[in-house]
Amino acid sequence: MSRTIRGLDAEQRRAERREQLLDAALKLFAANGYLATSIEQICTTAYIGTKSFYELFTSREECYVAVLRRTSDRLEAQMLEAARQATGNERQEAPRLLATFVHALVDDPQVTRVTFGMASGISESVERERRANRRWAAGFLEQLWDVYDGPPADELRTVRHGVAIGLVGGMFDLISDWLLDADLTNQQQIEALIDDLTTFYITVRRGLTR
Numbered sequence: 001m002s003r004t005i006r007g008l009d010a011e012q013r014r015a016e017r018r019e020q021l022l023d024a025a026l027k028l029f030a031a032n033g034y035l036a037t038s039i040e041q042i043c044t045t046a047y048i049g050t051k052s053f054y055e056l057f058t059s060r061e062e063c064y065v066a067v068l069r070r071t072s073d074r075l076e077a078q079m080l081e082a083a084r085q086a087t088g089n090e091r092q093e094a095p096r097l098l099a100t101f102v103h104a105l106v107d108d109p110q111v112t113r114v115t116f117g118m119a120s121g122i123s124e125s126v127e128r129e130r131r132a133n134r135r136w137a138a139g140f141l142e143q144l145w146d147v148y149d150g151p152p153a154d155e156l157r158t159v160r161h162g163v164a165i166g167l168v169g170g171m172f173d174l175i176s177d178w179l180l181d182a183d184l185t186n187q188q189q190i191e192a193l194i195d196d197l198t199t200f201y202i203t204v205r206r207g208l209t210r
Helices: 010-032 038-044 050-056 060-084 092-105 110-116 126-149 154-179 187-209
Strands: none
Touching: 010 038, 010 050, 010 060, 010 110, 038 050, 038 060, 060 092, 060 110, 060 126, 092 110, 092 126, 092 154, 092 187, 110 154, 126 154, 154 187
16 A cells, blocks of 8 residues: 555645646746746746656656646536536527636636647647647537537538637637737726627627528
């Protein structure tokens, strides 16, 4: 049996160290950028030795992907819970779901910077993670559309998937463009972004349902 320290067994301590490293990595990547952040800096900020780092991650890149994945997991959980609570029609629920999406991404400036400010172009594995996140978001939309429209005919499902991928990409581009001049503490600006995303979403959906 593993030894218990501070009431935690070995696996729990390992999980705790991992969270500490991810918290430190998020802070440093947001403040300094990916290229200017070293493994040694992450370990120093987390008060964890490099040996423990390499027991959890093989490289800085793998740690960065884990930061992105943790952010995505939290966002997905929030979106699924928001969808579960939906009671109105699509026109009523779309602004609420989009507000959940936006606040999950912009309420913490560190998350915003790491997600939008540097993820593109780092490596193939990071790009795969970004694409996996967009595919999940597209799948989420397709499930919603199945609820509101009913499942499409087999020959239209590929078309619907393509529209969902394009819609998600467009929404991320709108957020990225908004961030160039945004004040993340200004709630009016955030509400304006949600309104713009809602308008874009409704416009695309009108074309899909015709």
